[in-house]
């Protein structure tokens with residue numbers, strides 16, 4: 433059992449949980465994730481380790497409520513317990529030293545780029561962060577990113593805050609403006625990561641995407657997280673979750689992510705019925 437030490441609502445549908453998980457906190461590196469099971473009957477879902485405090489034995493999870501398990505997790509508070517937190521899983525991010533890097537996050541992808549940005553800075557790279565959302569409420573972790581980056585640009589699709597446009601529009605402007613970039617790291621919705629990859633490809637800027645396929649066991653055994661990279665089958669849980677964005681088959685990733693939509697909607701309807709219709713999404 434893992435105790436929730438603190439819980440903060442950081443957007444209307446996003447919650448930040450600080451969880452007691454000393455072994456994970458001690459071993460974790462940027463880019464890694466945990467597989468969480470809320471209770472004995474719960475499904476296993478992967479969540480990025482957004483931060484660690486090895487001295488206190490805590491890890492940070494930033495969770496967007498989109499379906500049955502994430503909605504249930506987002507309703508927990510300090511003192512509540514989570515059944516299993518397995519990890520750290522996945523390969524750590526490859527961190528470049530002394531380079532010019534951009535970290536680009538869409539929505540809750542900001543939770544993925546935060547520890548990467550901190551590790552890049554630690555390795556004396558210059559780091560620009562782009563964090564974006566549809567509206568101002570959906571722009572996440574701007575303050576936390578500004579503590580570890582040289583520059584942070586918040587982007588909103590509706591122009592209500594910061595740069596007016598998507599993170600891809602902003603990155604396009606940075607490149608067109610002659611900003612030197614040796615490497616780009618990106619995490620967020622699949623169409624966004626694909627747009628970033630297509631932007632950097634003609635400039636031959638190395639681009640690494642943190643993929644978010646459906647995962648089950650997180651050990652390379654079930655095949656649920658199969659992705660195609662450069663025409664090869666890879667398992668995101670053990671070979672990734674980060675891959676060369678210019679080689680990823682994003683179309684296949686999108687299709688596989690929606691394969692169980694009707695079952696997910698049914699599970700959410702049942703959960704809502706049992707819990708008094710606490711949420712109507714998705």
Ligand SMILES: Cc1cc2nc3c(=O)[nH]c(=O)nc-3n(C[C@H](O)[C@H](O)[C@H](O)COP(=O)(O)OP(=O)(O)OC[C@H]3O[C@@H](n4cnc5c(N)ncnc54)[C@H](O)[C@@H]3O)c2cc1C
Pocket residue numbers: 465476477478479480481493494495496497498499500501502503540543544643644645646647648673689690692693696697700
């Ligand atoms: C390596 C990795 C790190 C992630 N980190 C974060 C994070 O830090 N914060 C966060 O909010 N989300 C993160 N996710 C996504 C998160 O796992 C899904 O939102 C969650 O599994 C959805 O479960 P649900 O029951 O709430 O929704 P469901 O109704 O089950 O699913 C809604 C949608 O979520 C996706 N999904 C469903 N099950 C899984 C699964 N087991 N694994 C991955 N995607 C799934 C599908 O696209 C699905 O259509 C991460 C995913 C991966 C692969």
Ligand code: FES
Pocket residue numbers: 646647648649650651652653654655656657658667668669670
């Ligand atoms: S989650 Fe089962 S193989 Fe990756």
